[in-house]
Amino acid sequence: MEKRLITAIVLSILVILICQSLVPRPKEPMARPVAQKVDIPTIKKDALPTEFAQEPVSYKEKETIIETEKYILTFTDIGGSLKEIRLKEYLDHATGSPLILVSNAVENRAICSIQSDALIKFLYKREFSLIKQDPDKIVYEYLVPGAFKVTKEYNFYKYNDYIELHILIYNLGNITINKDYDILGASGLQSAGLTMGRSFLEATSMIDGKISRTTRIKNGEQLIKGIISWTGIRERYFCIALKPQQESEAVILKQFGKSNIASGVRSKIAPIYAGGITEDSYFLYIGPNIAERLKKITPDLDNIVNYGIFGIITKGLLITLRAFYNVTKNWGVAIIMLTFLINIIVFPLTRKSFLSMKKMQDIQPHMEKLRKLHKDNPQKLNKELAELYRQYNINPLGGCLPLLLQMPVFIALYQGLISSIELKGANFLWIKDLSSPDYIHIPVSLPFLGNQIHILPILMVVAMFFQQRMSTKHTPTTTKEQEQQQKIMLFLFPVFFGFIFYSFPSGLVLYWLTNTILMVVEHSTMKH
Structure with missing residues (x-):
């Protein structure tokens, strides 16, 4: 019996340890064979004036602000790109203003910046002309007379979470040029005003029908070739994803310092003959990690969120x-109802576990006789105990079944709750935010706690104490040493869990508290 208790403790500790490192280390993308470029006639070195081969002289930036039902977007004429994104649907807790998702992303870090040496160097730094601005459209243009023209057309939709981008390249010369460029789709993602965001920053792509994830880019830049569905950057609550509407060459990942990773797409190399034109289109998703909204772009975009090994359970x-x-x-009520549903599903196992413990209590006199009879022969004792369990149809580890089943559910729910923007700011009773620890202010400052106390973990400790007390009554002991161990665990186990859960999101603690109370009620009911 003491072995079963130790097993339960070890399993419980494993739950906590797993939860501390729930976000799995993403596998580095597998290297793919580098495709050889097609030898296509291109612009000669002397086809453009010397000034276009050099870094452009700095000039006064002009910003254009577009406001939709979803966003406040700041565009810049530097590269004709997107430099700042504010989400009107979510507010910064400190300022009460629309949440800044991307801020001051400029030049080669700007969203939708074109980076190419095939057409012209430093295109992302050059001054684009704003040629059209409507509530639902903005158009930038860069012109090299007698050579080529690049047009970037952004289309906005009133209630959608995405922007549509069209890139048109016109060949104005009399020689063939290449369509060969990189476009940055996601960069500078942050979560100002929301906590625990950056630790979840991850580049995710769907390549060849498989998910590729990474949190650090080797050597500052990485190229992954294949059939590209989409690529993006996500953090705890939000993501930015770029979906090309045409066949592309590769996903390009970049590292800007320690705290900013970016992803984009490399276009398919193709010739643009004299007087010709080519057009590429992209969808740019900007918004929360909510499956229903992500799937509106493409059915598999919800895979940008990493729920870990129990992802299927989390989604359910x-x-x-x-x-x-x-x-x-x-x-809060929804979490309680979910806990009830889970307990109803696992109740047959809970009942089986209780009956197993009851049978163990009933055969305790027989077990004590066998221990005295074979105290000098452990092998014989184990054999006789196994036969006794078989005779009474008892599984000595049956009491651990509910805990074993709760482990993946607990981990899956943890992953889901910490990534659910819906819980951010959601209140329940005295709890102001179910995605963060609950607290109440006290007039004095306590050691290690300060002037705030988290109430839910304390209530959980009390509930677990009663649960442990009820369980130990049905767990017979044969020695004073075992009895002493039970008394220690009666207090140590709840306190240990309370310490671990003290800084957990209150929504998760609410689930565990409700689950513990239900287990106490179930045991009390089955006892009578």
Whole structure:
């Protein structure tokens, strides 16, 4: 019996350890064979004036602000790119203003910046002309007379989470030029006003029908060739993803310092003959990591969110949780209802576990006789105990079954709750934010705690104490040493869990508290 108790403790500790490192280390993208470039006639070195081969002289930047139902977007004529994104749907907790998702992304770090040496060097630094501005469209143009023209047309949709970008390249000369460029889709992603964001920063791409994830780019830049569906950067709550509408050459990943990774797409090399034109189109998703909204761009874009090894369970739990919210209109109540549902599902195992513990209690006198009879022969004792378990149809580890089943559910729910923007700012009773620890202010400052106390973890410790007390009553002991161990664990186990859960999101603690209370009620009911 003491072995079963130790096993349960070890498994519980494993739950906590796993939760501390739930976000798995992304696998580095596999190297793919480098495709050889097609030898296509291109612009000669002396076809453009010398000034276009040099870095452009700095000039006074002109910004253009576009406001939609979803965003406040700041464009710049430097490269005709997007430099700042504010989300009107979400507010910065410190300022109360629209949340800044991208700020001051300029030149080669700007979103939708074109980076190419095939047409002209430093295109992302050059001054584009604003030739059209409407509520639903903005158009930039860069012209090299007698050579080529690049047009960038951004289209906005009133209630959608994406921007549509069209890049048109006109060949104005009398020689063939190449369409060969990189476009940066996601860069500078941050979560100002929201905590725990940067630790989740990750570049994710769908290449050849498989997910590629990384958090650090080797050597500052990495190229991954294949069939490109989309590429993007995501953090705890939000993501930016670029989906090309035409066949592309590769995904390009870049590292700008320690805290900024970027992703983009390399176009397919193609000739643009004299007097010709080519057009590429892209969808740029900007918004929260909500599956229903991500799938509007493409059905598999929800895979940009990394839920870990129990991702399937996480998605199922979130679907159920949102269904309960649609009924109750309160996320706290929805979490409680989800906990009830999970306990109903696992109740047959809980009952089986209780009956197994009861049988163990009933055969305790027989076990004590066998221990005295074979105290000098451990092998014989184990054999006789195994036969006794078989005779009474008892699984000595049966009491661990509910815990084993709760482990993947707990981990999956943890992954889901910490990534769900819906819980950010969601209140329940005294809890102001279910995605963060709950707290109340106290008039004095306590050691290690300060002047704030997290109430839910304390309530959870109390509930776990009663649960442990009830469990130990059904766990017979044969020696004073075992009895002493039970008394120690009666207090140590709840306190240990309370310490670990003290800084967990209150939504997760609410789930565990409700689950513990339900287990106490179930045991009390089955006892009678």
